[in-house]
Every structure is written in C-alpha cells, then in structure tokens.
Amino acid sequence: MHRLYFDYNAATPLAPACRELIQQLSDGMGNPSSLHQEGRQARLLIDGARDRLSELLGCVPQEITFTSGATEANNLAIRTLAQQRLSGTIITTQMEHDSVLAPIRQLEAEGRRVAYVRCERDGLDWPHLESLMVGPVAFVAVMLANNETGLLFSIPRIAELARRQGAMLHCDAACGLGKMRASFAHLGCDTLALSGEKSYALSGVGVLVAGRGVEVAQHLVGGPQEGGVRAGTENVLGIVTLPAGLSYALDQPEAENTRLWGLRQLLKTGISRLRSDAEYFEHPNQLQLPGTLNVGFPRISGRVLQARLDLEGVATSFGSACHSGSTEVSRILLALGLTKAQAEQGLRLSFGRMTTKEDVEAFLQILERVLGTMQAND
Amino acid sequence: MTNTSINKKRVVVAMSGGVDSSVAALILTRQGYEVIGISLKVWDETSTVQRKKTCCSFSDIQDARRVCDRLGVPFYAFNYQDIFKEKVIDHFVDEYRRGRTPNPCILCNNHIKFDQLLHEAGQLGADYLATGHHARCLIDGQGVAHLMRGRDRDKDQSYVLHRLTQPELRKILFPVGEFTKDQIRAMAREVQLPTAQKPESQDICFVPNRDYAAFMNQHYPEAVGQPGAFVDVHGRELGQHRGVHAYTIGQRRGLGVGLSERHYVTAIDVANNQIQLGSHDDLMVDGLIADQVSWIQPPTADYRDRESWDCEVKVRYQKEGIPATITEVRDREVRVVFKQRYPAVTPGQAAVFYQGDEVMGGGWIERAVRGSA
Numbered sequence: 001m002h003r004l005y006f007d008y009n010a011a012t013p014l015a016p017a018c019r020e021l022i023q024q025l026s027d028g029m030g031n032p033s034s035l036h037q038e039g040r041q042a043r044l045l046i047d048g049a050r051d052r053l054s055e056l057l058g059c060v061p062q063e064i065t066f067t068s069g070a071t072e073a074n075n076l077a078i079r080t081l082a083q084q085r086l087s088g089t090i091i092t093t094q095m096e097h098d099s100v101l102a103p104i105r106q107l108e109a110e111g112r113r114v115a116y117v118r119c120e121r122d123g124l125d126w127p128h129l130e131s132l133m134v135g136p137v138a139f140v141a142v143m144l145a146n147n148e149t150g151l152l153f154s155i156p157r158i159a160e161l162a163r164r165q166g167a168m169l170h171c172d173a174a175c176g177l178g179k180m181r182a183s184f185a186h187l188g189c190d191t192l193a194l195s196g197e198k199s200y201a202l203s204g205v206g207v208l209v210a211g212r213g214v215e216v217a218q219h220l221v222g223g224p225q226e227g228g229v230r231a232g233t234e235n236v237l238g239i240v241t242l243p244a245g246l247s248y249a250l251d252q253p254e255a256e257n258t259r260l261w262g263l264r265q266l267l268k269t270g271i272s273r274l275r276s277d278a279e280y281f282e283h284p285n286q287l288q289l290p291g292t293l294n295v296g297f298p299r300i301s302g303r304v305l306q307a308r309l310d311l312e313g314v315a316t317s318f319g320s321a322c323h324s325g326s327t328e329v330s331r332i333l334l335a336l337g338l339t340k341a342q343a344e345q346g347l348r349l350s351f352g353r354m355t356t357k358e359d360v361e362a363f364l365q366i367l368e369r370v371l372g373t374m375q376a377n378d
Numbered sequence: 379m380t381n382t383s384i385n386k387k388r389v390v391v392a393m394s395g396g397v398d399s400s401v402a403a404l405i406l407t408r409q410g411y412e413v414i415g416i417s418l419k420v421w422d423e424t425s426t427v428q429r430k431k432t433c434c435s436f437s438d439i440q441d442a443r444r445v446c447d448r449l450g451v452p453f454y455a456f457n458y459q460d461i462f463k464e465k466v467i468d469h470f471v472d473e474y475r476r477g478r479t480p481n482p483c484i485l486c487n488n489h490i491k492f493d494q495l496l497h498e499a500g501q502l503g504a505d506y507l508a509t510g511h512h513a514r515c516l517i518d519g520q521g522v523a524h525l526m527r528g529r530d531r532d533k534d535q536s537y538v539l540h541r542l543t544q545p546e547l548r549k550i551l552f553p554v555g556e557f558t559k560d561q562i563r564a565m566a567r568e569v570q571l572p573t574a575q576k577p578e579s580q581d582i583c584f585v586p587n588r589d590y591a592a593f594m595n596q597h598y599p600e601a602v603g604q605p606g607a608f609v610d611v612h613g614r615e616l617g618q619h620r621g622v623h624a625y626t627i628g629q630r631r632g633l634g635v636g637l638s639e640r641h642y643v644t645a646i647d648v649a650n651n652q653i654q655l656g657s658h659d660d661l662m663v664d665g666l667i668a669d670q671v672s673w674i675q676p677p678t679a680d681y682r683d684r685e686s687w688d689c690e691v692k693v694r695y696q697k698e699g700i701p702a703t704i705t706e707v708r709d710r711e712v713r714v715v716f717k718q719r720y721p722a723v724t725p726g727q728a729a730v731f732y733q734g735d736e737v738m739g740g741g742w743i744e745r746a747v748r749g750s751a
Contacts, residue, residue, distance in 0.1 A: 308501060311414065
C-alpha cells in the first residue's frame with residue numbers, strides 16, 4: 001500500500017543528496033582520529049561538512065559542535081549557559097521541547113529560579129516577557145518554531161531584550177531550521193540546536209552552535225574530538241548528511257514557502273468542506289510555518305482518528321508520547337490555552353519538500369471516507 | 379500483511395500484555411482476521427508507593443507491542459486514565475467508604491472495555507472487539523448471543539462479563555475460551571510469543587499487591603475511615619478496627635483482636651462506624667437481594683407468574699455457583715434464596731446467575747438475607 005506521510009515534524013524524509021552520500025560511503029570509512037589515509041579521508045569529510053554547515057547557518061566552523069541530536073545539543077546548551085551564568089533567573093516557555101524543559105526543571109530542583117513566559121495562539125506574551133526581564137537574568141531559552149502548531153518566535157527581538165539585560169539566549173531551532181532560512185548571526189542567540197532527522201538528513205546526529213562568547217561546558221570526556229568538549233568517535237555518515245539535508249531544505253526558500261502555503265490552503269479548504277466545524281489550532285494571522293497544520297474535529301477523538309488514518313495508510317501525529325508509550329494530549333495545546341476537550345481533538349498534519357498536491361488530494365479522499373464512517377463521540 | 383480486503387474482517391484485540399490476550403490475537407490472525415492490537419493505559423503507575431518496583435504497566439504495554447510486532451499487526455496504546463478514574467477508581471473508593479467490597483474488574487469491563495473501547499473499535503473500522511477473557515460467546519440460529527463459561531472451569535472469567543448486553547455480545551469475540559490454560563501457553567510457545575512464559579497477574583491493575591488500604595491512604599485519604607469499635611452480635615465491644623474501608627465480610631485474618639475462638643467479620647455498620655464480628659455460624663446466610671440486575675437471557679415469559687426460577691449463583695469470583703432460586707422483587711431487583719445456607723455474602727460484589735454453563739445475567743449484591751428477612 002502506498003502510504004501518505006504527513007508527519008514531517010517528527011522526521012523528514014531523506015534528501016536525495018543524502019541517499020547518494022550514504023551509497024557512496026556504504027563501504028564504511030576509517031576513524032577520523034587515525035593517522036593513516038583512511039582516517040584522514042574521514043577527517044576531511046567532517047571538516048568539509050563543518051565548513052559547509054557554517055556557511056548554511058551563518059556562523060564560523062569553530063562555533064559548531066556535532067552531537068547525537070538536538071536533545072543532546074539542548075541539554076549541553078542549557079548546562080553551558082547555567083554554568084556561565086551562575087546566578088539570575090532562567091526564563092523559558094511551556095512551548096519548548098522536553099529536551100529543553102527537562103534540564104531546566106532539573107536546575108529548578110537544584111534551586112535556580114525559573115520563570116515561564118505565557119504564550120497564546122498568536123505567540124509570546126511580550127508584555128509578560130518584558131515584566132520578567134527585570135533584575136538579574138541568567139539566560140533565556142526559546143525555540144525558533146513550535147513543533148506542535150508551527151508557531152514562530154521572533155528570536156532577534158528576544159535576543160535584543162536579553163542583551164539589554166545582560167542575559168544569554170539559547171534557541172532550539174530543530175523544528176524551525178529545516179524549514180526556513182535563518183542565520184545564526186542574524187538570530188542573535190548565543191547557542192542554537194538543530195537535529196538531522198528534522199533537516200532531511202539522518203537521525204542520530206545534531207549540532208550545537210555556540211557563539212564566540214560562550215564557554216561550552218565539558219560534556220563527554222575521554223577523547224580529543226570536538227575540541228575535547230564532546231569526546232567520542234564521530235558519526236561521520238550522519239555528520240556528512242547534515243549540510244546535504246539542510247541545503248536541500250533551504251533551497252529557494254521563497255518559492256518553497258509559497259508552494260507550502262498553497263498546499264496548506266488546499267488542505268484547509270478540503271477539510272473545511274468535509275467538516276465546516278473543523279477547528280484549526282494556528283496563529284490567527286498565519287504567522288507560522290506553513291507546513292504544520294493542527295486541526296480538531298468536534299466530538300471526534302484525535303487519538304482514534306490518528307490510529308484510523310494510520311490503518312488507512314496515512315501517517316499523522318497526535319499528542320505527546322508519555323513515558324509508558326501511550327499518548328497523552330499535547331501539553332503544548334494545553335499550554336496555549338486550549339481546553340482539554342479541544343486538545344483531545346487536535347490532530348497534527350505536517351508536510352514539506354516532498355509533499356505534492358496529489359498527496360494532499362489523496363489524503364482528503366481518505367479523510368472523507370474515514371470521517372464518514374466515524375461517528376461522533378457521545 | 380494487514381491490507382484491508384473486502385472479505386477480511388477487522389478485529390481490535392484488547393492487549394493486556396499477558397499470554398491470554400497475546401494468544402487471542404494469534405488465533406484471530408490464523409483465522410484470517412485483520413487484527414489490530416490495542417493496549418489501554420488506565421493508571422499512572424509512577425504515582426504508586428513503590429516507585430522502585432518495575433512498573434508492570436509500562437512493561438505490559440511494551441510486551442503487548444512486541445507480541446504485535448511478532449504477529450505483524452499494528453499496535454496502538456490508548457490513554458484511558460481519565461475515564462478509568464471516573465468510571466472505575468472513584469466508584470471503587472466510594473464502595474469501600476460505604477462499607478462494601480467492590481469488584482472493579484466488572485466496572486472496567488462494563489464502562490471501559492466494552493463501552494468506550496468497543497465504541498472506538500467501531501470508529502477504527504473494526505467489526506469486532508476481542509479480549510483474552512476465558513469465556514465463550516455463541517450466537518444461535520436466531521442471532522441471539524449466549525455467554526458461556528470458558529472450557530476450563532478453573533479459569534472461567536464469565537463472572538466479570540455478566541453485564542454485557544445482547545448488542546455488545548454480537549460484536550465481541552473470546553478466542554481463548556475454548557482452550558485450557560495449558561493449551562494456551564503451548565500455542566504461545568509454539569510461535570515463540572514473547573509473553574509465553576509470563577506469569578499471570580492476580581492483582582487489580584491499579585492496586586499493587588492487592589493492598590487497597592494502602593492505595594486509599596495514598597490517593598484518597600479523605601475516603602479512609604476512622605478507627606472504631608469491633609462489636610459482637612450482642613453489641614459488646616471487642617476491640618478497635620482501623621476504619622471500615624479496610625475490612626470485608628467474611629474476613630478472618632488481620633482483625634487484630636485476641637479472642638479465644640475464630641472470629642469473622644459478619645457485618646459492617648457504616649452509620650455507627652462499627653464492625654460486627656461473629657462465629658462461622660453467624661456468617662451463614664439464607665440468600666441475598668441483588669439490584670441493578672442486567673439480563674443476557676431474560677427469564678422466560680412466565681417467570682413472574684411462576685414467581686421463582688432455578689439457577690446457580692456465584693456471589694464472588696469463584697469456581698462453582700450456589701444452587702438457588704431467584705424471584706423478582708421489582709424491576710431489576712431480585713431476591714436470591716440459597717437451597718442451603720451459605721457462609722458470607724458481601725455487599726458490593728456481583729451475584730451472577732448461571733444455568734449450566736450459560737450466564738443468564740447478574741446484579742449487585744445489596745444485602746444478605748437471613749431467615750425470611
């Protein structure tokens with residue numbers, strides 16, 4: 001059965017250039033730290049990847065540390081900033097990924113003061129943020145784009161506020177950077193995280209970008225790799241796919257943006273035609289990523305709909321996975337002020353580079369059939 | 379593998395992570411059904427007292443997932459915590475507060491599995507919901523469903539299924555009811571199902587070690603009863619009890635009263651916060667009143683005229699029923715008179731009526747009947 005894939009925010013398909021790279025390197029390679037030719041070839045691949053990435057990200061190669069993913073990069077960034085600013089409030093939002101919130105909660109448990117900025121459907125509550133930015137602030141952590149709703153955060157503006165207060169800024173860009181062009185220099189943050197599986201590259205690899213003023217905390221010891229900060233033989237294959245995936249993601253961004261907004265509109269029109277009471281959990285003025293559409297059908301469980309669509313060949317997403325492996329309603333939707341009933345309906349469709357108009361039309365046909373046979377919950 | 383085809387019927391199998399539901403799924407795949415495995419998360423085990431203990435719920439869901447992977451069928455884990463708390467746990471606690479002894483598994487079957495999950499199975503496009511319960515459901519020539527004991531009387535679980543209705547039974551399958559436990563384990567071993575050797579759990583799924591008093595102390599302290607007096611049948615005080623929630627009719631152990639003869643809990647008086655203790659003889663009852671009776675096979679038309687109806691009654695999850703006659707008192711309330719006196723009938727448990735292997739229906743035990751009371 002040909003499946004339709006609408007879960008780009010969990011993982012993107014591999015860019016064609018990445019497939020080629022994987023094939024080319026399928027014989028394996030030497031250890032980049034070895035002193036022979038095979039080792040040097042591997043080292044060259046990493047250096048090349050670092051250089052290309054720094055061009056794509058608007059930073060310098062020395063600012064890049066390769067990790068196992070955005071989770072590791074976020075953990076490392078939070079710990080780094082907490083060590084570099086030993087006192088002062090830590091400010092973040094409830095919209096952040098668990099890999100940002102969990103280390104911050106650990107710091108809170110250790111006695112650090114933490115404040116959470118309110119967010120609503122139309123974004124950050126700026127007056128609230130400004131009211132929190134009084135007194136000593138250690139650092140701020142805000143994501144570039146939210147994975148559940150596609151909401152965008154104006155990082156340059158937050159960076160400006162942070163700078164005035166002498167605070168540092170971390171930006172989890174895992175969801176945003178694979179979908180929009182953003183330069184590290186322009187964003188103005190001190191640290192930034194991104195991951196391979198959201199950037200059309202391999203999973204299990206990611207990047208921490210740390211600006212010149214940042215002293216990256218000692219992370220993994222036992223080797224000289226990544227400036228001695230993050231020891232361990234490098235994931236060469238993963239690293240090499242990163243710039244290939246990212247450049248595929250960022251090719252002709254304006255044209256792609258327009259195309260995605262067109263697909264989004266096609267989806268919404270089609271969905272609303274099936275159910276005029278469908279609710280979209282999105283920015284009221286569409287100031288968000290076009291490729292993330294969170295929709296709720298009144299009296300239909302999003303959890304059941306996700307399972308049903310999967311059975312009919314469509315991959316979508318519902319809620320947040322809890323530790324035992326079942327799903328809970330998305331805490332992000334609840335944090336935005338949705339009621340529990342609304343959050344229980346919320347189905348996330350996320351799409352991107354390889355999604356076509358035909359995919360959208362095929363999806364709408366399946367959705368029509370499925371909704372037709374699903375009765376409303378009483 | 380799991381492509382929908384016109385002839386293939388879709389079945390949702392409720393997977394507990396145990397061997398019975400695993401083999402139920404196996405049998406159905408062999409019979410040509412399109413099987414979908416679903417586990418229900420009903421309780422947050424991280425909130426129980428023994429945090430260090432292996433969370434059976436977490437590994438149960440993983441076990442169920444592995445079985446489905448092995449069988450090549452889709453698997454989903456649905457979070458039912460809210461509805462489970464509302465329909466099962468709250469009622470469970472309330473019963474103990476009232477001095478009754480609840481059976482939460484019956485409530486779970488009624489409201490969770492065969493209500494909510496059955497509904498959602500339909501929404502998933504399934505024709506049936508199947509479980510690993512040891513019972514049988516047969517549809518006769520007229521399309522009437524008959525709920526029967528499982529073939530293995532020692533493992534029969536029809537008791538907890540008695541509140542199912544005709545429309546529900548027509549959409550339910552019990553694939554393992556035809557087999558003994560040994561046969562079920564053999565089937566699992568044969569295909570090396572990950573759960574073939576898994577021991578059975580006797581616990582209530584949300585009460586570790588069956589220590590429901592500790593459960594209530596931790597999660598529902600407001601429902602925990604106050605200490606009060608143990609009294610004998612004449613009202614003389616014998617000692618102190620820990621709170622009515624911690625005792626059940628017929629209980630002999632853990633009373634903490636040093637008395638020469640063996641004593642049993644014979645009555646729980648919530649109004650006066652007293653618990654009556656008596657001898658084994660004091661436990662004997664002649665029958666019971668059951669209410670909210672639900673029928674799978676309603677008594678025959680001349681039931682009311684004949685006034686009474688012979689059957690066997692199970693008054694708890696037990697192997698054999700007690701021979702009795704039942705009489706309707708009013709709509710959905712029956713009086714059960716045992717053919718011979720029987721020790722201990724516990725309000726809050728279910729009284730389930732059998733004729734031979736067939737479950738006719740059942741109700742909740744409201745009170746015991748002594749003499750002609």
